[in-house]
Amino acid sequence: MQSLGPALYVFSHVLMAFSVAFGVPMAWAWFHDDLTHELQWAACAGLTLASGAVLWLITRSRRRELMPRDGFLLVNLVWLVLPAYSAVPLMLMVPGITWHHAYFEAMSALTATGATALSGLERLPVSINIWRCFLQYVGGLGVMLLVVAVLPMLGLGGMQLYKAETPGPMKDARLTPRIAETARGLWGVYFGFSVLCLLAYRWAGMGWADAFMHMCSTMGLAGFSSYDASIGHFQSAAVEWVAVVFMALAGISFLRYFMVLRGMTLRPLWNDHEIRTYAIVLAASIALVTLMLLAEGVYADGPTAVRQAAFHVLSLATTTGYATTDYMQWPVFIPVFLLFLGTFVSCAGSTGGGIKMVRMVLLVKQARRELVRIIHPHVVNPVTLGGQAVPAQVMAAVLGFMLFYGAATMGLTFLLLLSGLDLVTAFSAVVATVNNIGPGLGEVGPAGNYGGLSPFQLWVLSFAMLLGRLELLSVLVLFTRAFWRR
Numbered sequence: 001m002q003s004l005g006p007a008l009y010v011f012s013h014v015l016m017a018f019s020v021a022f023g024v025p026m027a028w029a030w031f032h033d034d035l036t037h038e039l040q041w042a043a044c045a046g047l048t049l050a051s052g053a054v055l056w057l058i059t060r061s062r063r064r065e066l067m068p069r070d071g072f073l074l075v076n077l078v079w080l081v082l083p084a085y086s087a088v089p090l091m092l093m094v095p096g097i098t099w100h101h102a103y104f105e106a107m108s109a110l111t112a113t114g115a116t117a118l119s120g121l122e123r124l125p126v127s128i129n130i131w132r133c134f135l136q137y138v139g140g141l142g143v144m145l146l147v148v149a150v151l152p153m154l155g156l157g158g159m160q161l162y163k164a165e166t167p168g169p170m171k172d173a174r175l176t177p178r179i180a181e182t183a184r185g186l187w188g189v190y191f192g193f194s195v196l197c198l199l200a201y202r203w204a205g206m207g208w209a210d211a212f213m214h215m216c217s218t219m220g221l222a223g224f225s226s227y228d229a230s231i232g233h234f235q236s237a238a239v240e241w242v243a244v245v246f247m248a249l250a251g252i253s254f255l256r257y258f259m260v261l262r263g264m265t266l267r268p269l270w271n272d273h274e275i276r277t278y279a280i281v282l283a284a285s286i287a288l289v290t291l292m293l294l295a296e297g298v299y300a301d302g303p304t305a306v307r308q309a310a311f312h313v314l315s316l317a318t319t320t321g322y323a324t325t326d327y328m329q330w331p332v333f334i335p336v337f338l339l340f341l342g343t344f345v346s347c348a349g350s351t352g353g354g355i356k357m358v359r360m361v362l363l364v365k366q367a368r369r370e371l372v373r374i375i376h377p378h379v380v381n382p383v384t385l386g387g388q389a390v391p392a393q394v395m396a397a398v399l400g401f402m403l404f405y406g407a408a409t410m411g412l413t414f415l416l417l418l419s420g421l422d423l424v425t426a427f428s429a430v431v432a433t434v435n436n437i438g439p440g441l442g443e444v445g446p447a448g449n450y451g452g453l454s455p456f457q458l459w460v461l462s463f464a465m466l467l468g469r470l471e472l473l474s475v476l477v478l479f480t481r482a483f484w485r486r
């Protein structure tokens with residue numbers, strides 16, 4: 001308790017605050033006179049609030065400023081425990097669901113992965129689908145950014161949490177003098193885009209409930225839908241283009257949008273090397289997939305091929321995971337290529353998963369630097385980004401991250417292979433969950449889901465989603481002896 005107390009104290013406030021989230025589906029049930037489900041949502045909210053209150057009573061004497069170790073403990077507590085509370089309404093309202101599937105679904109939602117273990121989504125209570133999608137909205141930018149925003153009210157600093165939670169290799173840059181102000185600014189930008197996305201989906205023909213749910217999963221780059229056919233259910237080019245636009249916007253760092261609004265200039269976007277590379281890779285990928293679809297005769301007309309290519313490139317590259325068709329039926333190069341894009345295209349500071357574009361840019365620059373050094377061993381040729389030399393410790397962190405990323409991907413794949421899963425499904429499922437993409441290949445492709453996997457396989461992939469959401473090192477550091485040494 002001496003070491004866990006401060007983290008548990010703050011977590012008690014997180015738990016009590018999280019109980020408010022149950023009010024969103026509860027309001028829907030109340031609006032539609034669904035008394036049974038309304039009472040169940042109220043019970044879930046009460047359970048979460050009571051748990052947080054009891055934990056606060058136990059740990060209030062442990063209140064102190066958080067140290068870096070406390071920050072890592074806290075973010076892991078949040079992402080391990082909140083899915084358990086989020087899974088309770090699924091257990092109550094989804095017929096025949098097991099705890100393994102419920103926890104997997106909740107973890108997938110809060111980590112904005114979008115890998116579903118449920119089928120027959122149209123037959124579920126609407127409040128359950130709203131809950132699944134709303135969890136992705138909250139998890140998209142990070143539950144912990146909410147915590148950072150309210151920590152000053154508790155008399156505690158939030159920089160340690162910001163470092164543990166914020167995606168990307170350069171986490172020390174503050175955009176405002178107070179980190180809580182930055183967090184509130186990011187949520188303000190996120191909310192503003194969300195309103196525009198909601199209205200755009202409504203304009204494209206969705207009902208308000210569908211527009212809200214798909215706004216949540218689009219802005220969270222998560223990909224849950226209220227239909228088994230995903231976006232393909234609507235059979236609407238307008239809906240697909242709305243999704244394309246907002247997936248592309250959400251794949252860019254919200255930090256940059258905040259700087260644009262604060263300075264009233266687009267220069268932070270135009271001058272950002274990562275964003276320029278992001279746009280180039282997406283444009284080139286759409287062109288390549290379009291040409292392949294036309295050359296292989298999958299689509300006969302250019303506009304349809306362009307729309308399908310743009311939609312699925314954006315969906316997979318930004319780790320959203322929507323689909324309008326079973327792209328596993330396309331030439332085999334395309335689904336594998338789309339899964340590959342999902343591992344790195346999203347920008348750091350966006351709601352997407354993967355290793356992030358900035359890391360890929362730095363790795364390519366480092367590789368090119370080593371090639372030059374082979375020919376000119378004594379040349380001074382530092383890795384630069386945005387015209388400035390990248391510090392050696394940042395490059396070391398990127399290389400260390402990639403080492404753990406490769407080891408985790410292979411290790412988890414071998415675990416699934418040992419459990420009896422076939423190679424394509426095992427490897428693609430790990431890639432899809434570690435990178436928070438959602439759909440993989442084989443059994444877990446766009447025409448299937450994760451519901452047929454065994455409990456052991458679901459728990460392995462739940463851990464993979466946790467690793468991906470917290471960018472591996474924030475989780476793996478807990479398994480080191482040095483972390484627990486006094």
